[in-house]
Amino acid sequence: MDRTAIIGVGMTTIEAEKRRETFADMTWEAVNKALSDAGMTIADIDNVVTTSSDFWDGRTISLMAVGDVSGAAEKNVSCVEGDGTYGAFYANARALSGSYKTTLVTGHSKGSQCVSSLITNAAFDPIYERVLGMDMITASAMQANAYMNRTGVKPEDAALVSVKNHGNALKNPMAQLPMNITVDDVMASEMIADPLRKLDCSPVSDGCCAVIIAHESVATKFKQKPIWIRGLAFCTDSFFFGDRDLARSKALTEAAKKAYAMAGIKDPRKEIDLVELYDAFSYQELLWLEEMGLADYGKAAARLKAGEFNLDGALPVNPSGGLLSGHPVIAAGLYRIAEIVLQLRGDAGAHQVKKAKTGLAHGVNGLCGQSHCVWILDKEK
Amino acid sequence: MSEIFKGIEPMVHNSKISVPYSWWAGDTASKFFISLRDARKIIAPRCGKCGKVFMPPRKVCPTCFTENTDWVDVSDEGTVVSYSVSRRQLEAIPGDKKVPVIWGLIKLDGADTALLHYLDEVDPGSVTIGMRVKAVFAESRTGGIRDISHFKPVK
Amino acid sequence: MAKRVAIVGTGQTFHKSHRPDVNGQELINEAVQRALADADLTMKDIDAILIGNMDHFEGINYVDCWSVDGCGGVMKPVIKITTGGTTGASLAIGGYHMVGSGMFEKVLIIGWEKNSESDTTGAITTAFDPIWDRQVFAGAISGLAAEAQAYMARFGASDRDGARVSVRDRKHAMNNPHAQLRKEVSLEDVLASPMLADPIHLLDVCPRSDGACAVIMASEDSAEKICPVPDWIWGTSAHNTYSYLGDGDWGRLTSMEQCAKEVFKKAGIKEPRKELDVIEMYQPYSFAGLIWIEDMGIVGHGEAPQFVWDGNTDMGGELPVNPSGGVIACNPIGATGLIRCAEAAMQVMGKAEGRQVPDVKFAVSTGFGGCMWTNMLLHGKRKPN
Numbered sequence: 047m048d049r050t051a052i053i054g055v056g057m058t059t060i061e062a063e064k065r066r067e068t069f070a071d072m073t074w075e076a077v078n079k080a081l082s083d084a085g086m087t088i089a090d091i092d093n094v095v096t097t098s099s100d101f102w103d104g105r106t107i108s109l110m111a112v113g114d115v116s117g118a119a120e121k122n123v124s125c126v127e128g129d130g131t132y133g134a135f136y137a138n139a140r141a142l143s144g145s146y147k148t149t150l151v152t153g154h155s156k157g158s159q160c161v162s163s164l165i166t167n168a169a170f171d172p173i174y175e176r177v178l179g180m181d182m183i184t185a186s187a188m189q190a191n192a193y194m195n196r197t198g199v200k201p202e203d204a205a206l207v208s209v210k211n212h213g214n215a216l217k218n219p220m221a222q223l224p225m226n227i228t229v230d231d232v233m234a235s236e237m238i239a240d241p242l243r244k245l246d247c248s249p250v251s252d253g254c255c256a257v258i259i260a261h262e263s264v265a266t267k268f269k270q271k272p273i274w275i276r277g278l279a280f281c282t283d284s285f286f287f288g289d290r291d292l293a294r295s296k297a298l299t300e301a302a303k304k305a306y307a308m309a310g311i312k313d314p315r316k317e318i319d320l321v322e323l324y325d326a327f328s329y330q331e332l333l334w335l336e337e338m339g340l341a342d343y344g345k346a347a348a349r350l351k352a353g354e355f356n357l358d359g360a361l362p363v364n365p366s367g368g369l370l371s372g373h374p375v376i377a378a379g380l381y382r383i384a385e386i387v388l389q390l391r392g393d394a395g396a397h398q399v400k401k402a403k404t405g406l407a408h409g410v411n412g413l414c415g416q417s418h419c420v421w422i423l424d425k426e427k
Numbered sequence: 428m429s430e431i432f433k434g435i436e437p438m439v440h441n442s443k444i445s446v447p448y449s450w451w452a453g454d455t456a457s458k459f460f461i462s463l464r465d466a467r468k469i470i471a472p473r474c475g476k477c478g479k480v481f482m483p484p485r486k487v488c489p490t491c492f493t494e495n496t497d498w499v500d501v502s503d504e505g506t507v508v509s510y511s512v513s514r515r516q517l518e519a520i521p522g523d524k525k526v527p528v529i530w531g532l533i534k535l536d537g538a539d540t541a542l543l544h545y546l547d548e549v550d551p552g553s554v555t556i557g558m559r560v561k562a563v564f565a566e567s568r569t570g571g572i573r574d575i576s577h578f579k580p581v582k
Numbered sequence: 583m584a585k586r587v588a589i590v591g592t593g594q595t596f597h598k599s600h601r602p603d604v605n606g607q608e609l610i611n612e613a614v615q616r617a618l619a620d621a622d623l624t625m626k627d628i629d630a631i632l633i634g635n636m637d638h639f640e641g642i643n644y645v646d647c648w649s650v651d652g653c654g655g656v657m658k659p660v661i662k663i664t665t666g667g668t669t670g671a672s673l674a675i676g677g678y679h680m681v682g683s684g685m686f687e688k689v690l691i692i693g694w695e696k697n698s699e700s701d702t703t704g705a706i707t708t709a710f711d712p713i714w715d716r717q718v719f720a721g722a723i724s725g726l727a728a729e730a731q732a733y734m735a736r737f738g739a740s741d742r743d744g745a746r747v748s749v750r751d752r753k754h755a756m757n758n759p760h761a762q763l764r765k766e767v768s769l770e771d772v773l774a775s776p777m778l779a780d781p782i783h784l785l786d787v788c789p790r791s792d793g794a795c796a797v798i799m800a801s802e803d804s805a806e807k808i809c810p811v812p813d814w815i816w817g818t819s820a821h822n823t824y825s826y827l828g829d830g831d832w833g834r835l836t837s838m839e840q841c842a843k844e845v846f847k848k849a850g851i852k853e854p855r856k857e858l859d860v861i862e863m864y865q866p867y868s869f870a871g872l873i874w875i876e877d878m879g880i881v882g883h884g885e886a887p888q889f890v891w892d893g894n895t896d897m898g899g900e901l902p903v904n905p906s907g908g909v910i911a912c913n914p915i916g917a918t919g920l921i922r923c924a925e926a927a928m929q930v931m932g933k934a935e936g937r938q939v940p941d942v943k944f945a946v947s948t949g950f951g952g953c954m955w956t957n958m959l960l961h962g963k964r965k966p967n
C-alpha cells in the first residue's frame with residue numbers, strides 16, 4: 047500500500063460560545079490556519095472532505111454551510127457524518143485510492159447552538175427506547191456504573207482524570223477549560239447522573255479543526271515536515287446496550303488491534319509514546335486506555351495515580367487537556383489527530399511532551415463508545 | 428477581529444426544527460407491543476440458528492444474519508445489569524418524570540440480551556447491579572414501551 | 583498501489599410509498615440480503631460498510647450506529663456519508679475510494695430512506711441557510727421551478743417538452759418491478775395534472791418513497807472471481823458548486839458539466855453521445871431530463887427537446903436514459919443516487935432483465951441534490967487501464 051502523511055493542521059480556540067463566528071467563519075479560520083501551517087494555498091488542495099452532523103447543526107445537508115469556506119466550489123467534495131477521525135479516515139482513503147494527492151478535511155460543531163440532551167436522546171431507538179428520555183450523560187453514567195462495578199474503580203479514582211486533564215489545559219491556549227482543581231473539587235461538584243458529577247463531564251463547546259492529508263508523492267513538496275500515517279482502523283459494536291458488555295469495549299480493542307497490526311506495532315505499551323483520546327467523561331479515559339491494550343483491565347486508575355499518564359509521565363495521555371477541557375462534538379476527534387501531529391513535530395508549545403516519536407489519536411461515534419476509530423501517527427516514515 | 432466589525436454586537440436568531448415523525452414499528456415490534464398492551468405478557472423472538480432470545484425484539488439475528496423464526500415468552504422478572512440515576516432534570520426526560528429518575532438495563536429471565544427501562548419504587552441509593560426486579564404494567568396501555576410502567580425490586 | 587474497483591452485486595427493496603410492516607433497519611436488511619445473494623457472498627465476506635440517508639427524514643441521530651443489526655455491521659467498520667440528495671451517489675463514490683485505497687477488499691454500500699415517516703418538504707426546507715434562504719424557500723420544488731423557467735426562457739422550450747420526458751420515464755418504469763409508480767401516462771395526462779409551481783405539473787415530479795438499495799464493491803483482486811462480468815468503475819466525480827440559492831446559473835447545471843468533463847476525460851471519452859450506451863440519471867423532475875443531458879455534453883444547449891422527441895432516449899433509441907423509470911417513478915431519497923448506480927451496474931453486468939439495454943459497454947449514473955450539486959460515476963464492461 048502507498049503511504050500518506052499529515053502535512054498541515056489548523057484549529058480554532060475551543061470556546062463555550064463563539065458568538066462572533068458562524069460555522070463558516072470557524073471553518074474559514076481553521077482552513078486558513080491549516081493551509082498556512084502547511085505552506086500551501088487553496089489551489090494546492092485537490093479535494094475536500096467535510097465532517098458535520100445534521101442533528102448537531104440543526105440543518106439538513108449540514109455540509110452546505112461550510113463548502114464555500116473549505117474551497118470546495120471547484121473541487122471534488124464529500125461529507126462524513128460522525129466524529130472527525132472518521133472524516134479523516136475517508137480523506138485518507140481518497141489519497142490512497144490514487145484519485146487525489148492532497149485532501150483537506152474539516153470538522154466543525156457548535157454545541158452552544160443546540161440542546162445536547164435532546165440531540166443525543168435522538169440517538170436512541172425511536173420505537174423501543176427514546177420515550178424513556180435517556181441522553182448521552184445518563185447513558186454514560188450507566189456505563190460508568192457497569193465499569194466501576196466490574197473493576198472496583200471508585201468515582202474518586204476517575205475524578206483524578208479530570209484533575210489531570212484540566213491541569214494540562216492550563217498549558218494549552220486552545221483549550222476551553224484550563225483549571226487547577228483537586229479530586230475534592232470534582233467530588234464536590236453537582237451530581238448530574240450517579241456516579242457522574244459536573245466535573246466528570248466534558249463541557250458544551252464550539253470549535254473547528256482542519257487537517258491536510260497528502261499522498262507520499264507530494265508529502266515533502268510543501269513547507270511542513272510530514273507526520274506519517276502508520277496505521278488506522280475503526281470498528282462498530284452492537285447498538286442496544288443490552289446486547290453489549292457495557293463494562294468493556296470490544297469494538298475499541300478490535301480497532302486498536304487492527305491499527306497496531308497495520309503500523310507493525312507489536313508491543314503498544316513500549317512503542318506508543320503518547321495518546322490523545324476521547325475522554326468525554328472522566329471514567330472513559332481509564333476504560334479506553336485499557337481496551338486499547340495500553341493498561342491492564344481495571345488497572346489504569348492505579349497507573350494514573352502513580353503519575354504515569356501525566357504530561358511528564360511514562361505515557362502522557364491527553365496532554366492537550368482532552369475533551370474534558372473542550373468538547374466540540376464531531377470536531378473532537380480531529381483535534382486529537384491535530385494535537386498528536388503538533389506533538390510529533392515538536393510544535394506543541396507549553397504542553398509539549400518529551401519523547402514523541404509515535405502517537406495514538408482516538409475518536410468515538412455513538413452512545414457509550416459503540417464505534418471507535420484509532421490512528422497511529424509517526425514522526426518517521 | 429478586523430477594524431470594520433468594531434462595536435458590532437453579534438445577534439442570535441432563535442429557531443426550532445419541528446418536523447413531525449410517524450415511525451412505523453413494523454410487524455416485529457408491533458407483535459411485541461400488542462402482547463404488552465392486551466395480555467401484559469412479554470414475548471421475544473428467538474433465532475432459529477443460534478437460539479438467542481432478543482430483547483428488545485427484532486426481526487433479524489445480528490450474528491447469524493438470518494430472520495428470527497419463532498417467539499417465546501420471557502419472564503417479567505429479571506436482573507439489573509447496570510443502571511443510571513439522573514439528578515438533574517435533563518431536557519430529554521419526559522415531562523411526567525421528576526428527578527431522581529432511574530433507568531435500568533434489565534436482563535429478563537429467558538432472554539439473552541437486556542432491556543432498557545425505568546426502575547422505581549426504590550431508593551436511588553440502594554439500587555445495585557445484580558438486583559432482582561419485576562415489571563409493573565401501566566394501568567392504561569396504548570401499545571408502546573411505556574405499557575410497562577417500570578420495574579420494581581422483587582421483595 | 584491503488585486498486586481498480588468493480589461492483590459485484592446489487593440489491594433493492596420493492597420500493598413503495600410506505601412500508602408499515604418494517605422499521606428502517608428491517609427495510610435495510612431486505613436490500614442487503616438481496617445484494618449478498620446477488621454476489622453469492624455472506625456477511626462474513628464483507629470488510630466494511632458505508633451507509634447513508636438524510637437525518638431529518640427519520641429523525642434518527644447516528645444512523646450508522648443505530649442500523650447495525652439490519653446492515654450486518656456488528657463488529658465491522660461502519661461509516662456514514664451524508665450529502666443530501668446526492669447521498670446515494672456519494673456513498674458509491676465513497677465505496678470506490680475505500681476499496682481503491684487497498685484498505686478493504688469488499689465493501690457493502692447502503693442507501694436508504696423511509697420518507698413516509700416524516701414531512702419531506704418540512705425537512706428539506708431546513709437544508710437552507712437558517713438566517714437567509716430558509717425564511718423564503720419551501721422544499722425542493724421552488725428551486726427546480728426556477729431552473730425550468732430559466733431554461734424555457736433561454737431556449738424557448740415548452741411544458742410539452744418536459745412532459746415528454748415524464749411520459750418516457752413512466753413508460754420505462756413498466757419494465758422495472760422495483761419501481762414504485764408503474765402506470766403509463768400520456769402527454770395530456772401530464773399537462774392536465776395539477777400545477778405545482780409553474781411550469782411543473784404533478785406528473786412532472788418524483789414521488790416520495792420508502793426503500794433501500796445495497797451495492798457490493800470488490801477490488802480487482804477478487805472481482806472477477808465473484809462475478810463473471812463485474813461492473814468496473816472508471817471514474818467518479820462530485821461537485822457541490824453552489825451554497826446559496828441565488829448563486830446558481832439558472833437554466834444550466836454547472837455541476838453536471840464539471841462532473842462530465844472530469845469523468846469523460848479520465849476514461850478518454852470524447853463523444854459521449856456515441857460512446858455511452860445508457861444513462862441512469864438522478865432526475866427528480868422532467869425538465870431536468872432536457873437541461874441536464876445538455877450539460878452532460880450529450881447534445882448542445884437548446885437541442886435536448888428535439889433529441890428527446892425523436893425517441894433517442896427511449897428504450898431502443900440511440901442512448902436510452904433511465905431504463906429503470908428513474909426518480910420520477912420512485913424516490914427513497916437517501917437511496918435514490920445509489921439506485922442509479924446499481925441500475926447502471928446491472929446494465930453493464932447484463933442483469934437488468936426486462937429493462938436491459940443490449941450490449942452495454944459504458945454507462946453513466948448520477949446523483950443530484952443539495953444546492954444544484956451533481957455526483958457522477960462512469961461504469962464500464964472493460965477493466966480500466
Ligand SMILES: [Zn+2]
Nearest residue numbers: 474477488491
Ligand atoms: Zn442467531
